[in-house]
């Protein structure tokens with residue numbers, strides 16, 4: 001059995017994670033298996049440390065100056081907003097002896113070069129009646145988001161003793177060491193700094209046991225059901241009578257569905273989009289903090305990719321390329337996309353097997369089937385190429401616009417029209433606005449559940465690459481063979497509905513994003529907030545005081561406006577509204593669950609203040 005250096009009860013110095021600073025700690029116990037010491041700092045914080053991070057007291061020279069606290073928490077009051085995760089970092093301007101300050105500076109530099117990577121996992125915390133109550137609890141007051149309050153909030157963010165010391169962490173060394181790379185100074189200015197150092201100490205979520213989507217059987221059935229539903233919808237949409245009550249036509253034989261040329265075009269599309277993604281244009285920003293405090297960098301050039309794609313499609317139309325081929329081979333394209341997404345999911349799962357544990361998605365479970373579905377790895381990357389981020393916005397979303405254009409041209413050809421129908425124009429412009437909006441506000445994607453919580457597996461690979469371009473374009477596909485004449489008054493009503501939905505969707509998303517980026521934004525000063533002990537606050541007035549998910553409400557209103565131009569003869573063009581309502585109701589429940597866990601009592605208070613989830617006075 002390996003020997004241990006320190007005995008229980010011994011008073012030594014323990015390194016504070018992420019820093020090169022040592023504090024007086026008492027050895028509580030030693031785990032011979034993991035070779036970790038459980039130590040207690042003077043402020044009561046208990047951590048597990050590697051032996052190399054524990055030093056005997058005598059190896060430290062006693063400082064003459066009494067200015068350095070021996071408690072990590074006492075010095076956490078630092079007002080520094082720097083990225084250093086050292087809680088013991090002295091505040092700017094604090095008086096230290098010259099030698100101590102010099103020594104600390106050297107150590108600080110060392111720490112910046114090579115940060116001790118740690119994983120913080122909360123030790124078991126009981127739901128109520130102990131520290132979690134304090135941790136997730138919430139200061140009693142709710143305030144206007146004004147400046148006096150800001151000072152208070154700042155203090156809470158920057159000096160989170162109450163919440164922090166109440167939480168216990170266990171530290172394990174990470175497999176990899178992360179080198180702190182300097183962001184190019186130009187980019188640095190553009191990178192929004194997360195306000196809460198606490199976030200960098202965010203705890204890692206253990207693999208889930210309470211599985212979503214009906215657990216393993218649910219995930220399995222969804223994986224089988226999605227491609228089946230897709231082909232059913234596409235086949236039915238081409239029928240003269242697309243009623244859901246009529247029996248769908250049989251699926252063409254595989255040799256008719258498989259077309260090598262189509263697969264080639266699909267791959268070309270995907271890799272051209274990947275090339276656009278790699279172009280060094282557009283600013284680079286950082287995502288939300290990961291469990292180890294790192295922030296990944298993302299280049300925002302989705303809008304440029306869209307402009308380049310539009311130019312390429314425009315040029316190929318000008319030179320006589322037949323986009324009609326996509327319409328006549330739509331099923332074949334759908335099959336190519338399905339196969340590609342399945343292969344990508346297999347690759348992603350295999351890739352995740354090499355990933356360190358703390359790079360796995362908090363939604364993953366340890367079950368192979370479920371993890372294949374939900375995605376095992378949170379941010380799979382090939383070098384700097386982020387696969388999930390790329391797929392979420394580029395090939396599928398821009399592809400959806402191209403498919404809509406294909407359908408508009410097909411309508412003119414099939415119905416021998418000189419100009420597209422009003423219904424088709426509305427569907428195309430509404431959905432174009434939605435996609436352009438997403439690409440223009442690309443940065444907002446970084447805080448969505450898909451990027452922050454869900455892994456990249458079959459669900460998102462299929463969703464992004466197949467579901468979005470082939471089912472979200474169903475209204476346009478439907479209109480090609482089922483013309484619908486729209487009256488101008490009804491068209492005006494639909495346009496008003498779309499604009500109403502868009503204003504709610506955009507304003508709600510922008511309000512939250514602006515608040516998360518800078519809670520002190522003077523433009524938001526009139527809003528009321530609830531503090532939470534994580535350091536973040538929740539908006540309780542404005543859009544987020546209307547219902548708990550105003551952005552979902554706006555999105556659903558827009559969805560209805562996309563279907564109405566198809567008339568009321570069949571349910572099929574309303575598939576998107578029905579599916580989307582189910583998706584967002586389920587998504588709201590998932591988000592609610594996560595927020596309850598994150599914010600505890602503060603979230604419950606928010607729910608009391610804002611009782612409706614999506615639809616005011618209904619749900």
Ligand SMILES: NC(=O)C1=CN([C@@H]2O[C@H](COP(=O)(O)OP(=O)(O)OC[C@H]3O[C@@H](n4cnc5c(N)ncnc54)[C@H](OP(=O)(O)O)[C@@H]3O)[C@@H](O)[C@H]2O)C=CC1
Pocket residue numbers: 447448449450505509512515516536537538539540544548549551552555587591594595606
């Ligand atoms: N077209 C489509 O197919 C789909 C579109 N969408 C759209 O994507 C967008 C993003 O949706 P989604 O990722 O689900 O999540 P949201 O943008 O709704 O974000 C939810 C998060 O916002 C924060 N939050 C919640 N309430 C408040 C509050 N009162 N004050 C401040 N922050 C709050 C919480 O995170 P925290 O506190 O950690 O910041 C919460 O986890 C939506 O507009 C949705 O409609 C989504 C799915 C599919």
Ligand SMILES: CC(C)CCC[C@@H](C)[C@H]1CC=C2C3=C(CC[C@@]21C)[C@@]1(C)CC[C@H](O)C(C)(C)[C@@H]1CC3
Pocket residue numbers: 222226392393397434437438445448450459460462463464467468
């Ligand atoms: C059918 C499956 C079970 C679920 C598939 C879901 C996916 C299709 C959606 C999950 C979240 C999405 C988002 C958008 C598109 C649909 C998917 C991928 C989004 C990119 C649409 C544009 C918005 O403005 C947005 C906010 C950027 C959306 C982000 C979430």
